Amino acid sequence: MPQYLDGVRLLHHREQQTTTDATLTFAVGARDETLPTVGVAHALEHLVMSTVRRLPIQIDATVDTTATSFVASGTPERVGEFLTGICAALANPPVERLEVEAGVLAAEDGWVTHPMAALLYFIRYGARGAGLDWLDGPGPDGLTADQVTAFAQRWFTADNAVLQLTGPIPADLKLPLPTGSRPQHQHYPARQFAGPAVVGIGIPGAAVLLSLPNTDAARTAALATDVLQQRIEESARHGGGHSYVVDYDAVQQQDGTTDWVLYAEAREGAEQEVAQAVVESLTDLAADGPSEEELQLALDRFEEERATTDAELGAEFNVLRRELFGEPPAEPLDPERVRATRPDDLAAVLRAALPTAIGYAAEQAVEQWTKHGFTEVSLCPVGEELPAGEEFRPPRMARLFVREARETALVVTPDELAVREEDGVHRVRWDEVAGVMRAGDGTTVVFGTDGCVILVSGDLYRGGQKVVAELERRVDRSLWFQESRFKAED
Ligand SMILES: [Zn+2]
Structure with missing residues (x-):
C-alpha cells in the first residue's frame, strides 16, 4: 500500500541505520516559471532555507530545470524539525526577506544548468519551458513578494511532493503543506528544423541535444548517451587534453522522450578539437555503434549503480515522478534486457535521433558540424518578408x-x-x-x-x-x- 504523511507520498528506504536521510522533492522547477518570473523558484528556495539555516545538521536544497529538492541528514528529531520547518515556510514564505536574499542570489549567480544546455533548450523551446534556463528575466531584485507567494501556493502542495526517507521516520513528523488538486504543467511545442541543425555563439565548447525515447525496458537511450559521453571524454579530454568538463543534462518530456544535452567545455584555443570530438563521436556511434569494450564498460557501470542503490525504491520513485509530471508510464526496467543490448541497438537509437538533433559549437568551429550535414541556424526564427503595416x-x-x-x-x-x-x-x-x-x-x-x-x-x-x-x-x-x-x- 502506498504510504502518505499529511498527504505527501512517502517512500521509506528500510536500511539499518540510526540516523535519518531525507529528500523532499517537488515536481516543479525552472521550466514552470515564466519570463517575467525567471528565478522565482530559486528565490523561494533561498527564503525557505533561511528559516532552517541554524539547524546543526547537514542540509541542502537544489532547483533544477524540472524539480526542487530539500535534503537533510542527521538524527531523526533534527531531520523532522527540518522537514516541518521547510513545509511551514513553503506554506507561508518569509517574503519580507526578499530584498536581503536578492543580493545573496545575485552574488551566487547560480546557473539552473550549464550554459550550453540552457542555450540548446532555448533553441528548442524559445522563451518558455526549459528554454527559460537561458534567460535572465527580471533578476532577483525584480521579483515581487506576490509572485513568490503565488508560485509557492500553486506548486508547493502536498499533492505535488514526494518524501524519501532512509532510516528511522521522525516521531510525530508534521508536513504542514497546503493540499488540493495536483498542479498541471504547461508543455510547449519544439521548434522544427528541416534536419539536423547547429548553432554557434561564444561559449567555449561543444554540445549536442538529442531527443531520445525513455520508456523501453532496456533503457537503451541511457546506455547510448553513456557510451556517447565516454567516447567524447576519451577523445576530448584524454586524447588531447582539450577539455576539462564533459557532462550531460536531461529534461524529460510529456511525450515519453528525454531531451539529453551532452556537452564538453573547451580550453582556450581548443574549440575546433572539442567540436570535432563531439561531432565525430556522435556520427561514428550513430553509424557503427560502440565497440564491444565500450558497451561492456557501460553495462558494468549500470550493474554497479544497481548494486549500490535501492533498485526497488528507485523504480517506485520513477513511477511516481512520471505521474507527477504527466509523462507516459515506462515499461519496468528489465536488467536481463539491459544485459542483452547489442552495439547495433545503441547505433539505431542515436541514428533515429539525428534528424532532430541540434549541435552547438563555438562560432569559429561550427564548420565541424556543417561538414557532417548539420545546417547552421540562428538563435531565433528569421524570415525574409516584412509584413505590411x-x-x-x-x-x-x-x-x-x-x-x-x-x-x-x-x-x-x-x-x-x-x-x-x-x-x-x-x-x-x-x-x-x-x-x-x-x-x-x-x-x-x-x-x-x-x-x-x-x-x-x-x-x-x-x-x-x-x-x-x-x-x-x-x-x-x-x-x-x-x-x-x-x-x-x-
Ligand atoms: Zn527571430
Missing part, C-alpha cells in the same frame, strides 16, 4: 553613418511587431509576447515566445515612443519587468 525607420543620422541602419525597419500591424535587421526579419505576435523588459538604458525589449527579441526606443526609431505606447496598450501588465540593476551594473 505602419513602418518606423532609424533616425536620419544613424542611416547616414551606420551601414546596418539603412536596412533596418520596424513595422507595427494589428497582429504583430516585426523588424528587419541585417540577418533578416524577426516577428513577435501580440498574443505570443513572453515578456517586455524596460532596460536600464531606456530601451524597451520585447521577447517573443519563439525566441525572437525586438528592441524599441525613441533613439533607435523615429517615432519609437509611439511603438512603446502601442506595447503598453496591447501587452498585459503582468508581462512587463525591469532589467535587473545587477545586470545593468555588469
Whole structure:
C-alpha cells in the first residue's frame, strides 16, 4: 500500500541505520516559471532555507530545470524539525526577506544548468519551458513578494511532493503543506528544423541535444548517451587534453522522450578539437555503434549503480515522478534486457535521433558540424518578408553613418511587431509576447515566445515612443519587468 504523511507520498528506504536521510522533492522547477518570473523558484528556495539555516545538521536544497529538492541528514528529531520547518515556510514564505536574499542570489549567480544546455533548450523551446534556463528575466531584485507567494501556493502542495526517507521516520513528523488538486504543467511545442541543425555563439565548447525515447525496458537511450559521453571524454579530454568538463543534462518530456544535452567545455584555443570530438563521436556511434569494450564498460557501470542503490525504491520513485509530471508510464526496467543490448541497438537509437538533433559549437568551429550535414541556424526564427503595416525607420543620422541602419525597419500591424535587421526579419505576435523588459538604458525589449527579441526606443526609431505606447496598450501588465540593476551594473 502506498504510504502518505499529511498527504505527501512517502517512500521509506528500510536500511539499518540510526540516523535519518531525507529528500523532499517537488515536481516543479525552472521550466514552470515564466519570463517575467525567471528565478522565482530559486528565490523561494533561498527564503525557505533561511528559516532552517541554524539547524546543526547537514542540509541542502537544489532547483533544477524540472524539480526542487530539500535534503537533510542527521538524527531523526533534527531531520523532522527540518522537514516541518521547510513545509511551514513553503506554506507561508518569509517574503519580507526578499530584498536581503536578492543580493545573496545575485552574488551566487547560480546557473539552473550549464550554459550550453540552457542555450540548446532555448533553441528548442524559445522563451518558455526549459528554454527559460537561458534567460535572465527580471533578476532577483525584480521579483515581487506576490509572485513568490503565488508560485509557492500553486506548486508547493502536498499533492505535488514526494518524501524519501532512509532510516528511522521522525516521531510525530508534521508536513504542514497546503493540499488540493495536483498542479498541471504547461508543455510547449519544439521548434522544427528541416534536419539536423547547429548553432554557434561564444561559449567555449561543444554540445549536442538529442531527443531520445525513455520508456523501453532496456533503457537503451541511457546506455547510448553513456557510451556517447565516454567516447567524447576519451577523445576530448584524454586524447588531447582539450577539455576539462564533459557532462550531460536531461529534461524529460510529456511525450515519453528525454531531451539529453551532452556537452564538453573547451580550453582556450581548443574549440575546433572539442567540436570535432563531439561531432565525430556522435556520427561514428550513430553509424557503427560502440565497440564491444565500450558497451561492456557501460553495462558494468549500470550493474554497479544497481548494486549500490535501492533498485526497488528507485523504480517506485520513477513511477511516481512520471505521474507527477504527466509523462507516459515506462515499461519496468528489465536488467536481463539491459544485459542483452547489442552495439547495433545503441547505433539505431542515436541514428533515429539525428534528424532532430541540434549541435552547438563555438562560432569559429561550427564548420565541424556543417561538414557532417548539420545546417547552421540562428538563435531565433528569421524570415525574409516584412509584413505590411505602419513602418518606423532609424533616425536620419544613424542611416547616414551606420551601414546596418539603412536596412533596418520596424513595422507595427494589428497582429504583430516585426523588424528587419541585417540577418533578416524577426516577428513577435501580440498574443505570443513572453515578456517586455524596460532596460536600464531606456530601451524597451520585447521577447517573443519563439525566441525572437525586438528592441524599441525613441533613439533607435523615429517615432519609437509611439511603438512603446502601442506595447503598453496591447501587452498585459503582468508581462512587463525591469532589467535587473545587477545586470545593468555588469
Ligand atoms: Zn527571430
